[in-house]
Amino acid sequence: MTGLVEAPAKPKEFYLEKQFHATGDAAGLEALKEKYRGRFLDYGDPRTTEVVKGYVMQAVFYQLTGEAFCPEKRCRLYNAHWQEEVLAQLSEPEFCPAHRRRLEALARG
Numbered sequence: 001m002t003g004l005v006e007a008p009a010k011p012k013e014f015y016l017e018k019q020f021h022a023t024g025d026a027a028g029l030e031a032l033k034e035k036y037r038g039r040f041l042d043y044g045d046p047r048t049t050e051v052v053k054g055y056v057m058q059a060v061f062y063q064l065t066g067e068a069f070c071p072e073k074r075c076r077l078y079n080a081h082w083q084e085e086v087l088a089q090l091s092e093p094e095f096c097p098a099h100r101r102r103l104e105a106l107a108r109g
């Protein structure tokens with residue numbers, strides 16, 4: 001859970017504002033998180049399961065094909081480095097056309 005929340009970067013403005021206000025105290029940090037709520041995954045976030053499905057599919061796909069990641073940002077197999085990229089992957093369609101076809105072929109065996 002810590003990796004899901006802390007590893008992909010939050011919006012740039014979040015860090016700039018955090019630095020500018022030097023919000024070392026818990027209340028200041030909570031206020032800042034509230035301002036940017038929805039733009040990053042937080043502890044207890046209901047979207048967590050969907051995000052994990054994407055990471056699982058990346059691992060499964062790599063095991064099955066030996067191919068890592070996809071250059072299409074909206075594909076679940078894209079290697080997101082920003083929280084907003086992770087969350088953008090949750091909208092339909094789940095996979096880019098190439099990976100959808102690839103997965104359908106794998107499912108047929």
Ligand SMILES: [Zn+2]
Nearest residue numbers: 070075096099
């Ligand atoms: Zn793809």
